[in-house]
Amino acid sequence: MEVREYLRILRRNWIIIVALCMVGLLGAGTASVLSKPVYTAETKLFVATQTSGTAQDLNLGNTFIQARVASYVQTATTPTVLQPVIDTLGLNLSAEQLAAKVKASSDLKTVLLSISVDDGSPVQAAAIAQAVANSLIAAVDVLEKPRDGGVSPVRVSVVTPATAPAIPSAPNVKTNLALGLVVGLALGIGVALLRTTLDNRVRSESDIHRLTDAPVLGGIAFDQDATKSPLITQISVQSPRAESFRQLRTNLQFAHVSHTSRTLLFTSSLPGEGKSTTATNLAISMAQAGQSVALIDADLRRPMVSEYLGLEGNAGLTTALVGDADVEDLLQPWGEHGLHVLTSGMIPPNPSELLGSEAMKKLIARLEQMFDAVVIDAPPLLPVTDAAVLAQHVGGVVMVVGCHKARQPEVTKSLGTLELVNADVLGIVLNRVPVKGPDAYAYSYYSYDSVPAASSSRAKKSSQPSRHSVFKASAGSPHEFEQVLHGQRMAEPNHFPVKKP
Structure with a gap:
């Protein structure tokens, strides 16, 4: 079909398209209103070596730390880190349930590690994020300590403490409405094309x-x-x-x-x-x-x-x-x-x-x-x-x-x-x-x-x-x-x- 035929189909079915767009907006708005707000608190950690020396030693130590940061990201959601948090804050959650709320990530080619926590309470989200950071620091110190004793070659410190967020991170009303509009528009166009394909009446x-x-x-x-x-x-x-x-x-x-x-x-x-x-x-x-x-x-x-x-x-x-x-x-x-x-x-x-x-x-x-x-x-x-x-x-x-x-x-x-x-x-x-x-x-x-x-x-x-x-x-x-x-x-x-x- 030519472009004018598609335009004629859209004009012929504009009521259906507009109706489905409104349904999409209404559905997205309803879902946003009924959804419980979720707050996200975040803290950042800096990972460095304990030793000092020549520039070559520092360069080797930096490469070593970047390789270790990826392991610390995985460690942040393990029971070794999360169970102490549960015990300290008295959370009525298991380690697996708490792990679903915790997200750890690291920037490529840096020694920064981010920990974010989602929770229905902004204060509790900040408290859990900070407790996870502290527990990770203690876990890394234990895991990296040499067997024969001595000081751990890795030092992890908090550079951005967790604070209680003022606004929820979800639901994002604007994003949801835009998504509902796009979905409704796509459904409307699809229904219009399907209706035209199945309709064999002479119309023009x-x-x-x-x-x-x-x-x-x-x-x-x-x-x-x-x-x-x-x-x-x-x-x-x-x-x-x-x-x-x-x-x-x-x-x-x-x-x-x-x-x-x-x-x-x-x-x-x-x-x-x-x-x-x-x-x-x-x-x-x-x-x-x-x-x-x-x-x-x-x-x-x-x-x-x-x-x-x-x-x-x-x-x-x-x-x-x-x-x-x-x-x-x-x-x-x-x-x-x-x-x-x-x-x-x-x-x-x-x-x-x-x-x-x-x-x-x-x-x-x-x-x-x-x-x-x-x-x-x-x-x-x-x-x-x-x-x-x-x-x-x-x-x-x-x-x-x-x-x-x-x-x-x-x-x-x-x-x-x-x-x-x-x-x-x-x-x-x-x-x-x-x-x-x-x-x-x-x-x-x-x-x-x-x-x-x-x-x-x-x-x-x-x-x-x-x-x-x-x-x-x-x-x-x-x-x-x-x-x-x-x-x-x-x-x-x-x-x-x-x-x-």
């Missing part, structure tokens, strides 16, 4: 690009009131959701520019991804742009178009397919523009057979002669085969993918189903795309430069190559683009000839 345009070469035709902005007001005629003209459908309408004109068929089929992987509302609103948007549009509700299992538009749904597509009425008599005008709707009609027991029949093929061909564009709302691909059967009769298929709902394996399987029936997939429409945040759809950056070679080759065969340059030049200003496109339509033959019903 980049997820689609990893799954397929089909272009992303547009993104429908998320609107929390869409369930109450599903149609773009029920919301503000300047709202992000309404603008999304206008941009989708514009992009589809170029994706469909080289096709002789005027029919667009909308489907999805599973129910609930917004294919019906997308097809309905696109048909409304195309009608508002001056085209005559026929909207067909071909979802014969769960029809929704009549409910959205408030039309009669008992007589419609199935009525025409079985020959009970002519399709022109079943088309219902809607709105002030040139939109006519063919509702589903009665739900039949054999939807797949009806949609794949010759009658359905002829009905689509007839409507193409009557209207500038035909928009079909088809059932989802994975539960039933209706959409795959119907895709063979239309000029192009648009697949609607619900962000944060559809899973990547489902999208891949659906596209594979369309490929098996040789359907012409014009592209993907992302539905419910956040308008802010890491997964927001960047409309102004979309251009047909990202369209795969197969789609580019179809565009090159078109006799209107200049439209691509118009699209790219005006990607940042949709209204200016509509004006330019309208002027170009006046100058060029429309690829959807206007034929009113």
Whole structure:
């Protein structure tokens, strides 16, 4: 993954990361408060020889002492030194328990020896440190004394007496908080990466690009009131959701520019991804742009178009397919523009057979002669085969993918189903795309430069190559683009000839 992908992951999971950082800080703070304070007292000893002589003798004696200091470090924590301390101070500890509190060390190439003691009481820590130093001095004097009597060649003396510390050495609150923050941050990043790896939902345009070469035709902005007001005629003209459908309408004109068929089929992987509302609103948007549009509700299992538009749904597509009425008599005008709707009609027991029949093929061909564009709302691909059967009769298929709902394996399987029936997939429409945040759809950056070679080759065969340059030049200003496109339509033959019903 690129750096921007990692940044998107962090932005997407920032709440988890911040929460775990706070947990780390809280845990470190709690541990610091609950921990008993520990005080450390230290004393330093100086080791020297008892003899005096020439410079050579002193040099040899210094080398001898440096070698002995390492042995004295080990001796400081032995029962020989610690047991007298226990007896003198009356400690209720064993030599092994006291040894856990005592630390002896020496600086390299010096004759200094340090003894430190950790204890819950600062006074007792200083008393033990001083007693250990005195006991070590006595032990060294005994151990180094010659067998035949005489004075020990080694002299150990205290140079820094132990004093009671004023502040505890542990817990170190600042260090603990910093450590808790680092641990929490590491856990947060780890959880974010693991969550992203295990999460196979489609969340952004980049997820689609990893799954397929089909272009992303547009993104429908998320609107929390869409369930109450599903149609773009029920919301503000300047709202992000309404603008999304206008941009989708514009992009589809170029994706469909080289096709002789005027029919667009909308489907999805599973129910609930917004294919019906997308097809309905696109048909409304195309009608508002001056085209005559026929909207067909071909979802014969769960029809929704009549409910959205408030039309009669008992007589419609199935009525025409079985020959009970002519399709022109079943088309219902809607709105002030040139939109006519063919509702589903009665739900039949054999939807797949009806949609794949010759009658359905002829009905689509007839409507193409009557209207500038035909928009079909088809059932989802994975539960039933209706959409795959119907895709063979239309000029192009648009697949609607619900962000944060559809899973990547489902999208891949659906596209594979369309490929098996040789359907012409014009592209993907992302539905419910956040308008802010890491997964927001960047409309102004979309251009047909990202369209795969197969789609580019179809565009090159078109006799209107200049439209691509118009699209790219005006990607940042949709209204200016509509004006330019309208002027170009006046100058060029429309690829959807206007034929009113």
